[in-house]
Amino acid sequence: MxxxxxxxxxxxxxxxxxxxxxxxxxxxxxxxxxxxxxxxxxxxxxxxxxxxxxxxxxxxxxxxxxxxxxxxxxxxxxxxxxxxxxxxxxxxxxxxxxxxxxxxxxxxxxxxxxxxxxxxxxxxxxxxxxxxxxxxxxxxxxxxxxxxxxxxxxxxxxxxxxxxxxxxxxxxxxxxxxxxxxxxxxxxxxxxxxxxxxxxxxxxxxxxxxxxxxxxxxxxxxxxxxxxxxxDEEDSLSEKLEQRTAAGRIDAAVIRVPHISNFTDFGMLEGCEGVSVRYVKSAGELGKPDLLLLPGSKNTMADLLWLRENGLEAGIQRLAGEGCRIMGICGGYQMLGSLLEDPEGVEHGGSLAGMGLLPVVTRFRGKKHRTRVEGNVGKLSGVFEQMSGTRAEGYEIHMGESTADEGCRCFADVTDCVTGQQYADGCVKGNVCGTYIHGILDSPELLKGMLEPLYREKGIQPGIYRDLQAYKxxxxxxxxxxxxxxxxxxxxxxxxxxx
Incomplete structure (x- = not known):
């Protein structure tokens, strides 16, 4: 005892x-x-x-x-x-x-x-x-x-x-x-x-x-x-979420939606030399980041409406058109799609147009999908090309299932660690990508593939990517x-x- x-x-x-x-x-x-x-x-x-x-x-x-x-x-x-x-x-x-x-x-x-x-x-x-x-x-x-x-x-x-x-x-x-x-x-x-x-x-x-x-x-x-x-701290009370200004040469902006979940997805990024991670709550704070991240959300449809009402959605769409690298994780991925449907009233009910930056339709269902996955990022091109083939692992936890248009490039090919099922995760279109994998940025190899092109563009000498577990x-x-x-x-x- x-x-x-x-x-x-x-x-x-x-x-x-x-x-x-x-x-x-x-x-x-x-x-x-x-x-x-x-x-x-x-x-x-x-x-x-x-x-x-x-x-x-x-x-x-x-x-x-x-x-x-x-x-x-x-x-x-x-x-x-x-x-x-x-x-x-x-x-x-x-x-x-x-x-x-x-x-x-x-x-x-x-x-x-x-x-x-x-x-x-x-x-x-x-x-x-x-x-x-x-x-x-x-x-x-x-x-x-x-x-x-x-x-x-x-x-x-x-x-x-x-x-x-x-x-x-x-x-x-x-x-x-x-x-x-x-x-x-x-x-x-x-x-x-x-x-x-x-x-x-x-x-x-x-x-x-x-x-x-x-x-x-x-x-x-x-x-x-x-x-x-x-x-790691409790979510809504973390001092990290109050960071508003960029001190590093590479400006990474995370959209702080009202129901933000799993902001720990960005912990590894926060430790990268020359990178500033700041949390944005209004269109006026958005600026011109080098990397824009949409986090998970416990209420994706409500948070998308919030983005629409306060002008952040228009700002995100503008940045996408200007070539800013944009990544959505879980709920953020769903928001980037073309349509969100909720016939069972799991979240908001009805249908809601997404941001239209990825050719993806999400339908919410009553059963939660939760598992751990492992695999590799697919063969990408353009601004994400250097991430191709890097390790993709973490966990999924979401109520919606997303379907990409036929021919759309997936983000990663993964295996469900609980069931053994293999499937394609996420979607990539130009300078916008989405994934359901929480913890995806904990991989030093993947993070290197994402950041080193930005380091080159900024003329910065890349730093050392830390071993997250040893650091913890x-x-x-x-x-x-x-x-x-x-x-x-x-x-x-x-x-x-x-x-």
């Missing part, structure tokens, strides 16, 4: 995900078999496992930090918002259905057996489980049906570290207010407080830490400095160094019960 520790926060984006990953990495370095767990995650940044099942990307990052393969046991419930009032509900990696917020709130306790089964699978295989909460445990209007914060802590008898974000200000009120809003038995679970994202001289903070202890009787276990590490491991080790230096790991071991 595994020991456990739960990381809860005073709010969203307090740093729970990264702190969980850092503690997992330290424990792994110290010789323990460790695993992450989050009973319910709300995010559009998802991932497909080897078995073809869907889970939240944050737990994938944490699994990488723990040195283990991601599994849906680590995130049994995933909510993918598809409107302001509702989400697609994923249970144990498969679509459970769409639910309005009120309906999900009423039924979520019925998912406790699924949560406990997943936790039990990890419990039987690992020494320590580090659990991440969601939002805040002090949402008193939600407490009755809580399955992700103190409700889960009670189910699995977990001690808690409570994290507050000092960078936003008011961290003492965050921590103390949260403690005071907890029930007595919940308060007893909180064994330590952590102040995150601190900048400055800690000695100035020390008097406040003493007063905080006097008021609640819970010690501050660590003050974590504000550090910049290149580690280096970042996790750096995170562990920060945790060891600024979190009282002896106290953490005692809290876990390993003293």
């Amino acid at each position: 595994a020991k456990n520790l739960m990381i809860q926060g005073t709010m969203s984006n307090a740093g729970k995900s990264i702190l969980t990953a850092g503690i997992l990495r330290v424990l792994k370095q110290d010789g323990y078999r460790v695993a992450p767990f989050k009973s319910q995650n709300m995010a559009l940044n998802s991932y497909i496992t080897r078995e073809g099942l869907e889970m939240g990307r944050a737990q994938v990052m944490q699994a990488e930090a723990a040195g283990i393969e991601p599994n849906v046991w680590m995130n049994p419930i995933l909510l993918k918002p598809n409107s302001d009032m509702g989400s697609q509900v994923i249970v144990n990696g498969e679509v459970f259905g769409n639910r309005e917020a009120r309906d999900y709130f009423r039924m979520k306790k019925s998912l406790i057996p699924s949560i406990m089964k997943a936790y039990g699978e990890l419990d039987s295989r690992y020494d320590i489980i580090v659990i991440e909460g969601a939002g805040s445990p002090a949402e008193i209007n939600l407490k009755e049906n809580d399955i992700v914060n103190m409700g889960l802590a009670a189910l699995v008898d977990a001690p808690v570290l409570l994290v507050g974000d000092i960078d936003r200000g008011g961290v003492f009120a965050q921590l103390l207010g949260t403690i005071w809003l907890l029930e007595e038995e919940e308060r007893a679970r909180v064994k330590g407080l952590v102040i995150n994202k601190f900048r400055g001289d800690k000695s100035i903070l020390d008097p406040g830490l003493m007063q905080l202890y006097d008021k609640c009787g819970i010690p501050v276990t660590g003050v974590i400095p504000y550090v910049r590490l290149d580690i 491991q280096e970042q996790y080790d750096r995170l562990a160094d920060v945790i060891r230096m600024h979190l009282d790991m002896e106290a953490v071991y005692r809290i876990i019960g390993l003293d």
